[in-house]
Amino acid sequence: MNLRVEDYISIKLHQTDLKLTSEIKSRLQPYNLAPEQNLVMMLLWEKDGLTQNQLSEKLGKDKTNIARMVVNLEGKGFIERKFCPRDRRSLEVYLTEDGRKLKEEVVPVSEAFNADVTEGLSKQDLEHLDQVLTKILNNIKG
Amino acid sequence: MNLRVEDYISIKLHQTDLKLTSEIKSRLQPYNLAPEQNLVMMLLWEKDGLTQNQLSEKLGKDKTNIARMVVNLEGKGFIERKFCPRDRRSLEVYLTEDGRKLKEEVVPVSEAFNADVTEGLSKQDLEHLDQVLTKILNNIKG
DNA sequence: TTGATATAGTATGTGTAGCAACTAAATGGG
DNA sequence: CCCATTTAGTTGCTACACATACTATATCAA
Numbered sequence A, B: 001m002n003l004r005v006e007d008y009i010s011i012k013l014h015q016t017d018l019k020l021t022s023e024i025k026s027r028l029q030p031y032n033l034a035p036e037q038n039l040v041m042m043l044l045w046e047k048d049g050l051t052q053n054q055l056s057e058k059l060g061k062d063k064t065n066i067a068r069m070v071v072n073l074e075g076k077g078f079i080e081r082k083f084c085p086r087d088r089r090s091l092e093v094y095l096t097e098d099g100r101k102l103k104e105e106v107v108p109v110s111e112a113f114n115a116d117v118t119e120g121l122s123k124q125d126l127e128h129l130d131q132v133l134t135k136i137l138n139n140i141k142g
Numbered sequence C: 001t002t003g004a005t006a007t008a009g010t011a012t013g014t015g016t017a018g019c020a021a022c023t024a025a026a027t028g029g030g
Numbered sequence D: 001c002c003c004a005t006t007t008a009g010t011t012g013c014t015a016c017a018c019a020t021a022c023t024a025t026a027t028c029a030a
Helices: A009-031 A035-046 A052-059 A063-075 A097-117 A123-141 B009-031 B035-046 B052-059 B063-075 B097-117 B123-141
Strands: A079-083 A091-095 B079-083 B091-095
Touching: A009 A035, A009 A097, A009 B009, A009 B097, A009 B123, A035 A052, A035 A063, A035 A091, A035 A097, A052 A063, A052 A091, A063 A079, A091 A097, A097 B009, A097 B123, A123 B009, A123 B097, A123 B123, B009 B035, B009 B097, B035 B052, B035 B063, B035 B091, B035 B097, B052 B063, B052 B091, B063 B079, B091 B097
Parallel strands: none
Antiparallel strands: A079 A091, B079 B091
């Protein structure tokens, strides 16, 4: 076959992802939030009190990374952790007042980012993209 | 709007990329090659003697990362660097015998990976994906 | 009740991404 | 020809991904 670098769709996908990450990183910088930290916050804005383990499952990320992100977010004063009374191994993650207020500023940034990214793409394009990404994910898992 | 985590296409794209990276990483591990190091090698297998700066441009990566990858690849004995005689600031990157031999083992792994990733996707699906990713990239750049 | 096993989270190490500040070499204008 | 500017690459910093090994707590079974 002898494919060239530009023939691998996974490479293009990777490079697209890097650009997206870089862009959202710079947009979030004024709010002292890293991109992955924002994902944690998004889940907590929906519902806080999740354990680190639940965050890890929902985001499909390694628990060591969740631990680091949560420690950072705690250091920034956006969340606080309490030992779960039922299971003292678990830490429940709660928003602080600062963390709660941050939602008003950051959610519009995320939504504007999403609007910019999907500019010029039809609903069909996005659905198709979603389906193809799902297929790719399944191809890898199995 | 109030989108949920799963409504952001960039998040899905990011998670897909992570799975792909993780998979190719484990497939390349037996050859002592990290995924991004493999990208450098792929370019060099097409044509070696490129400077670090040219590698950086072709891969769209920061020169600091290229420098680090190249140092690692040199440590592994896959490449060697020579000062460019015309411009003594530049380092030209050449394959060693080991690096050259590696191609025979690693290219089939990359191509098998690509075949697995794209399994069940039509040519149209892939073209559409490529186009949509290109549009997304352009949306971000501008 | 106790001992094996599973689970939640932490610590550590490697690889990657990109920014800022730096060194050394090249270049171009006065 | 020399000084200012640009360019190639390195070093240091922060954040992220993931693997392995560890501690502490929970649970289940004999």
